[in-house]
Amino acid sequence: MSRFRGSSAQLWISTAVRLGLAGVLFWSGGAKVTEPQQAVLAVQAYEILPVKVGEFVGYALPLMELALAVALLLGVATRVTAIVAGALMTAFVVGVASAWARGLSIDCGCFGGGGAVPEGEANYLPVLLRDLGFTLMAGWLVVFPGSRLAIDRSGRAGTGDLGLYDEWDDAAEAEAEGSSQPTSPVTGRHSRDRQQRQQPEQEQR
Amino acid sequence: MNDKRSQQRGGGGSKVKNKRAARERLAEQRAAQQRADRRRRSSGIAIAVIVGLVVVGIIGYAWWASNNDGPDDAALPALVQESGGGVVIGDGPVDVTLWEDFQCPNCKDFEAENGAMLDRLVTDGDITLTIHPLSFLDSSLGNDSSVQAANAFGCAADAGEEPALAFHQTVYANQPPENPGTPAWSTDDLVGWGQDVGISDDSWESCVNDVTYEGWVTQVQASMTNEGITGTPTAFVNGEKVQLGSETLESAINDALKGNQ
Numbered sequence: 504m505s506r507f508r509g510s511s512a513q514l515w516i517s518t519a520v521r522l523g524l525a526g527v528l529f530w531s532g533g534a535k536v537t538e539p540q541q542a543v544l545a546v547q548a549y550e551i552l553p554v555k556v557g558e559f560v561g562y563a564l565p566l567m568e569l570a571l572a573v574a575l576l577l578g579v580a581t582r583v584t585a586i587v588a589g590a591l592m593t594a595f596v597v598g599v600a601s602a603w604a605r606g607l608s609i610d611c612g613c614f615g616g617g618g619a620v621p622e623g624e625a626n627y628l629p630v631l632l633r634d635l636g637f638t639l640m641a642g643w644l645v646v647f648p649g650s651r652l653a654i655d656r657s658g659r660a661g662t663g664d665l666g667l668y669d670e671w672d673d674a675a676e677a678e679a680e681g682s683s684q685p686t687s688p689v690t691g692r693h694s695r696d697r698q699q700r701q702q703p704e705q706e707q708r
Numbered sequence: 709m710n711d712k713r714s715q716q717r718g719g720g721g722s723k724v725k726n727k728r729a730a731r732e733r734l735a736e737q738r739a740a741q742q743r744a745d746r747r748r749r750s751s752g753i754a755i756a757v758i759v760g761l762v763v764v765g766i767i768g769y770a771w772w773a774s775n776n777d778g779p780d781d782a783a784l785p786a787l788v789q790e791s792g793g794g795v796v797i798g799d800g801p802v803d804v805t806l807w808e809d810f811q812c813p814n815c816k817d818f819e820a821e822n823g824a825m826l827d828r829l830v831t832d833g834d835i836t837l838t839i840h841p842l843s844f845l846d847s848s849l850g851n852d853s854s855v856q857a858a859n860a861f862g863c864a865a866d867a868g869e870e871p872a873l874a875f876h877q878t879v880y881a882n883q884p885p886e887n888p889g890t891p892a893w894s895t896d897d898l899v900g901w902g903q904d905v906g907i908s909d910d911s912w913e914s915c916v917n918d919v920t921y922e923g924w925v926t927q928v929q930a931s932m933t934n935e936g937i938t939g940t941p942t943a944f945v946n947g948e949k950v951q952l953g954s955e956t957l958e959s960a961i962n963d964a965l966k967g968n969q
Contacts, residue, residue, distance in 0.1 A: 538847035539773065543933045554936035555774065561933070563770035570762050579755060608953065609938070615848070619939025621814065622953030 509649065517581075517643070517650035524588060524640045525575035532568030534615030539565065545617020548609040549598050567591070575644075578653020582645055589641030596634045603627040777930040782923025785862035787872060792927030794840035795861065797869045798830035802964045804957075805944040807937045809842040810857035810879050811849060811892050818941040819880040822957050827873060834965060839876060842940060843929050853892035855925050860898040862921035867907045874905035 507513050535542040543561030546552065552560060571591070574584040599611055608622045611630045648655065778792065787795045794805065804826070808815040829835045841858035857879050864875035878901045884892055899916050915921075943950040945960040 538844070540844035540929065540933065541848050543774075544844065544938045547933065547936050548938035550936075550938075554934065557936070558774040558933045559770050562773040563766050566766045566769065570766065574759075580759070619942075 508647065513647055514649055514651050517647045518578075518652055520640050520643050521575050521578060521581060521650050521653065524585075524637065524644065525572045527637055527640075528568045528572035528575065528588065531614050532565045532572060535565035535612075536569060538615060541615065541617060542612065545610070545612025548607070548612065548618045549602050550605075550607065551598060551601060578650060578655045581648035581650065581653060581655050585641050585644035585648060589638055589645060592634055592638040592641055596631060596638060599627055599631050599634060603631070774933070777934070778927035779923040782927055783921060784924055785865040785921055787865040787869065788862070788924065792924070792931040794838040794928065795865045795872055797837045797839070797873050798833065798835055800829065800833045800835040802829075802835045802961060803838070803944070803946050804829075804835045804961060805838045805840070805947075807840045807842060807932060807935075807940055807942040809845045809854050809940045810861070811845040811854045811883065811886070812940045813883070813886060815941045816880045816883045818943075818952075818957075819877055823877045823880070825958055825961075827877070829961065830869070830873065835961065837873070840928050840931070841876075841925070842932050842937075843925055844932065848888075849886060849892075850889045851891045855922065856891075856895060856898060856916075856919065857893070858925040858928065859919045859921045860895075860902065860916045862924055863912060863915035864902055864905075864907060866915065867902075867909050867912065871902070871905050871907045875902055875907065878905055 535545075539562055542565055543558050546561040546564065547554060547557040549557075551557075568591070571584055571588050574580060575588070595611075595613070602609055602611075602625075608620055608625045610617045610620045610625070611627075612618065613630060613634070780791070782791065784791065784793075785795060787797065789796060808818070826835070826837055830837055839861075841854075841861045843854035843858050846852050846854045861872065861876055861879070865872040879893075879898070882893065882897070882901065895917050899913050902912055902916070941952070943952065943957050943960075945957070945964050948960075950957055950960045
């Protein structure tokens with residue numbers, strides 16, 4: 504287990520990435536949610552999903568983005584949220600790349616707008632690079648979900664983090680604090696789990 | 709001896725005490741850990757429930773919205789043949805279908821380019837022109853001008869084919885540059901443009917002001933997403949989409965007219 508995990512630097516970088524991604528999703532979801540019909544056109548313009556499915560996705564997508572943004576802002580279940588957000592961003596990358604490859608002339612509709620545009624006005628490369636960046640941000644959070652200013656962090660105090668990442672981060676923090684788990688007087692479920700999870704890694708060394 | 713024994717006994721007593729204290733501490737820690745686990749579990753369940761409700765809510769809304777095709781019993785303008793249908797003008801052999809939003813700048817350009825030609829083809833009996841007035845730009849532009857104009861177009865259709873087509877072109881000719889947050893025109897403007905093209909029906913003004921055909925306008929907009937129309941203007945000639953980037957409406961109609969001869 505790297506020393507980086509659980510370090511102050513990692514926690515703060517993850518905090519910045521988390522809040523940054525939350526901001527992106529607030530922006531994109533907020534821009535679309537006020538013009539739901541436009542959002543439907545934007546999705547349908549990709550001509551990937553059947554028309555009726557595209558309509559459903561067009562209505563659901565802005566709210567989905569906002570919900571993910573709230574979860575990221577609060578830092579609740581960060582890893583699961585980041586997995587979903589990463590899947591969403593990957594879908595956007597695939598969608599834009601596919602529209603580009605098929606020579607469609609559409610606005611990506613990423614932050615509102617969207618739909619068909621006159622030929623020659625479509626601009627795919629910057630969109631693709633930007634969405635790839637967002638995908639990487641989500642990926643970072645999947646690997647390093649632990650962060651400051653998050654409900655998740657207080658999970659060890661009992662507020663609840665669904666136990667979604669403490670198998671990595673608590674162990675790292677315990678290592679950093681130098682407390683030796685095997686002789687810990689506390690034999691609750693968590694420390695037992697933690698010992699079991701640590702074992703295979705120790706064998707690898 | 710006695711002293712030693714008593715000391716040992718005393719020592720033994722404090723060891724027992726220490727052991728008991730340690731055991732109590734252990735029990736306390738265990739209890740605290742269990743309390744923390746319980747709290748963690750119950751808040752985990754609470755979060756899962758909230759997430760579940762949000763997801764169900766989003767799916768429910770999207771399902772409702774994508775199946776909401778407008779009111780079933782909306783009043784239809786005279787030249788509209790079915791719920792959510794476009795305004796049908798002329799009865800020529802070639803079908804020309806347009807999907808436009810009165811606030812769309814590209815539609816203004818499109819009408820400037822093709823309006824006179826369409827007028828002539830309708831008059832000559834070459835085409836049947838169906839116009840679907842959309843209103844999705846209202847939410848983008850923060851006004852209700854597209855709904856107002858689409859409704860007024862329906863009112864104009866009540867006055868007949870000629871005034872309907874003329875009113876349609878007048879609105880595009882008067883379309884101001886996009887200015888989000890402000891109305892593109894007032895109902896007084898719409899009433900005036902109708903009078904300009906010779907609409908003198910008693911019901912004209914009230915039809916525009918009361919948004920009589922709002923339900924139909926909603927139906928038309930819903931039909932857009934059902935048809936998968938993703939931009940405006942979109943034109944079809946005899947059911948085939950015109951690729952407006954690479955061909956003109958005129959050439960597509962001429963090809964169709966030739967095919968019919």
